[in-house]
Amino acid sequence: MSSKATTLLPPDMSFQSKSILRPPSSSTKRRADTLDLDGTEEQPSTPKRRKVLFSDNSPTVHELGGRSLASVRTEVRKTLDQHRRGDDEEYLLLKRHFDTSRRSDADDYDDDEPPIKPQELMQYVLALASCAPMLKEKPFRDLANAVLNCVWVGRDERFVQAYIELLAALASVGSYLYETLAMIFELFSETRRWSWSVPGYSGVSKLVVEQRLHAALRRLLRISPAAVRSVVTMAKAKYPVLDDDKRTHATYVNNLLRIREYAPDLGRSLINLVVEQLVSIDVNMQTDLDDLDDELTAAVHRALAESRARALGNLDDDEASDEESDDDDDEDDANAGLQRIKNVKNNIEVLDAVMDILYRFYAPYFHDPHSETAVAECKAMISQFTDIILPMRKSRHTQFLLFHFVQKSDQLTSLFIEACERIAFKGAPSVLGDYAVAYLASFLARGAHIPAYIIQDVFKRLLQCLERRRAAYEKSCQGPNITKYYSYYALCQATFYIFCFRWKDLVVSVPEHVEPEDPLSYVGLDLDWGENTRRILKNNAHGKLNPLKVCSPGIVEEFAKLAHKLNLVYVYPVLEINKRVRLAQFVRVSYSSGGSLRDIGSDSRDDGSLQLDSYFPFDPYQLPGSKKWVEVDYLPWNPILGLNADEDDYDSDDSEVEEELVAELLEETATDSEEDEDEE
Known part of the structure; x- marks a missing residue:
């Protein structure tokens, strides 16, 4: 079969298809499916194995696992119609398949409901993409939300590509654009590997996760003008809060700046957002430092030094100073002080990390400071400064x-x-x-x-x-x-x-x-x-x-x-x-x-x-x-050595005239003040 050929089941065989929503009998084995992303053909292990063909621009899936996508669509549409009429059995099962809080083994399933296989879940994704207009109806919003809340970035590349097309389909009907963007921007700040890992799948690095998130956002921006208008608003809504740690802030900022690569028209607004948040942290940090007494300020400096030493591998955890008070009577005050130290330290670390990111981000633009690029970027930065x-x-x-x-x-x-x-x-x-x-x-x-x-x-x-x-x-x-x-x-x-x-x-x-x-x-x-x-x-x-x-x-x-x-x-x-x-x-x-x-x-x-x-x-x-x-x-300020020997010495003879003039001025000022009061 050619790599461009498409194998379709004959129309008269469609009645042989079994529902993918029903669990198979114990005597029936589900077949492994092959999802070909690059258009190349894999050699089938058996003559009956089917394949899926689609491209990143507009995937067209024809067959998967021996069943035509048309038959899968039919079954899913039938399930949705049944739910509309009040028959919820297969609808609830379909929704549970996207509940990624459940385990992938059989511990969390009934005997007649074995765990769904990865390739089968992809079948649902592809079928639901074609049913996107139906999902905007109120009876199906819980299913759409279950799909949007499932963990997808940690799965295999084929599933991810199919899922991105489902996101595009949902966004194109207009009803789920906000939820789709919100999900992507929330993941932009995620740093915990377990949050995107899926049992049964190989581990995925943070770099790969970010690549997939940007592929999804790029797809949405390409098909939806409303997405372009909503990105900055969503970026602001999902920006990490002040108490989040430096890794969270740094990850989110790096992802915002990366959007500029494929959406340059949004770049300036996103950078302005980062600067706005940075100034807010900067001002809050300075206010907190102004309110600290000398002892707490010194404690902040020690905590920062310990963090940097630990990051460089020069300090063990048990070497860190313990700021807690041993006096029970002072326990509340000690805890309050420790929390203030922690908050100020965190703000300094966040500010430091994001500033370093921005220095690195801007540096290439000023590689040639006399270029038009450097001048244009300088003017944009000056605009940030004034506004x-x-x-x-x-x-x-x-x-x-x-x-x-x-x-x-x-x-x-x-x-x-x-x-x-x-x-x-x-x-x-x-x-x-x-x-x-x-x-x-x-x-x-x-x-x-x-x-x-x-x-x-x-x-x-x-x-x-x-x-x-x-x-x-x-x-x-x-x-x-x-x-x-x-x-x-x-x-x-x-x-x-x-x-x-x-x-x-x-x-x-x-x-x-x-x-x-x-x-x-x-x-x-x-x-x-x-x-x-x-x-x-x-x-x-x-x-x-x-x-x-x-x-x-x-x-x-x-x-x-x-x-x-x-x-x-x-x-x-x-x-x-x-x-x-x-x-x-x-x-x-x-x-x-x-x-x-x-x-x-x-x-x-x-x-x-x-x-x-x-x-x-x-x-x-x-x-x-x-x-x-x-x-x-x-x-830096460099005082002149030897100039401070006698700061108060001045030649009284040289200054006599000037002192008389100043005394006269003060006398006139006092007189003017009294006259002004008399007039009042």
Whole structure:
């Protein structure tokens, strides 16, 4: 018989066919069936052995096990018709055949109901595929659900191909598309081998299982436009929950990213979904870490170190530290603490694993950072940044994907900088604009591969914007007020922060006798900082808005020290007088209560709550596994050795004029405040 030939039973012999739903008599042996997937013919052991022929695109099965598919269809249709009329005997038997919770041996069957053989179950699958329009009727939904809930990915390849066609048939009638997609996406996160193993079948690897799942999804996407529209929704609905372990998250993410290979139009939406979930985990993790005390934080670090050592084979289970308390009175507190440690540790591991996956996923696109592919992918990542990452202020690690890849070329670096500047300065000051300023400052400060000319250009634009805001706000300023001028202070702190990290790159020209690798060789020289840099910084540091009081004290202290030692601007007199300034006197507690400025004196808030925090989104990367991707891209904080010998020494003679000006400013501010209260 040719490999393309089809053997059919003569029509007049159809009456000899026995029902496949009835158990065979003990004197009758079921024949083994051959399902040929590639169209090649196997040599039959007997002349009566039949075969099945179908292709992946549109399988057409003609015969199986000596019975024509037409006769099998007839029997199944008859069973469905009988069930519709109330005769459920064979219908219930058919449904039980798909109950994979039952054993494959005879222990779970009656004497007259022997276990079904694999090839027979495939017959049902093929027949039910042709009856898909009937299965959408209400009386048969329990049968369809039984079919969809059976374990199929762990069976042989022939059964899998037949089952995929049944899924396609069910999806094509429209009634079971959701259930079909839900089943596939639930299996995308499955990592336990026993969950897909079927007794009587050879073991199947996780890799093979994933290949089969994607073959099924690919088939559905090819035949059903509704499936294409539903994939992202289903992917989100079945995404692992926060408490799931890193293997579950990593497996699911890898499968989502794989969909992009055969459904590129869905790729961007699926990647955005992964980033959304990653940011959520990132923010939750950071919130949990902020709430932990030092002891619990240390316990988290120990647990992570032990996990990594165990993964590397360097630590036995009995070497792990035991955090449980031996004191019965403290047992509940100890258990609560252990659970918090476990949750934070799990979140860190999940975040670390998924970040590593995404670094690996994006890396090929930036192999040539000057290519159109790299530019297109960079723009897509920037879109993720503006739409997903930027609004989530406490994200600590997700943004490092962008940090790493945009430093691959000056062009990509400029694309990210332009995006931040567009959000920060192309409209009225806003919350997102303030966040964008923090990202811009942090990127310029920490990006190890950003050239000096880019840093100088951006810093110059930041100073120009800062001076414009100062000129606009000082007209109505009565004193430092974070609630009224937050955007101004955020921008001022950004310039201080950039200067502290990149002051060497901000020097326009270096004297010949300076040793570039020796920071101390710059100290005390009259350096060229470019046009207007010194003037603008001095105007702002000594202005009525008083940013040195509102900006983060740590950043202000480092800026003051460097600016003085490098002869840029002298601000220590302002810092001295700021010790006597209370920010609360310039901030209203409540406008609705009609309170005046003096009423703030009874407010319990200290100056710390009215100052900027030192959040910069590219602060040190802490994930232990994936940090290898950014270590060479990241500029750590390196204090200048020998510069801190005497931080508080300053020449009182040189600062006399400046101190008088500051005192005068404070006096004017206090007078303005009193006059304002009198007017009220």
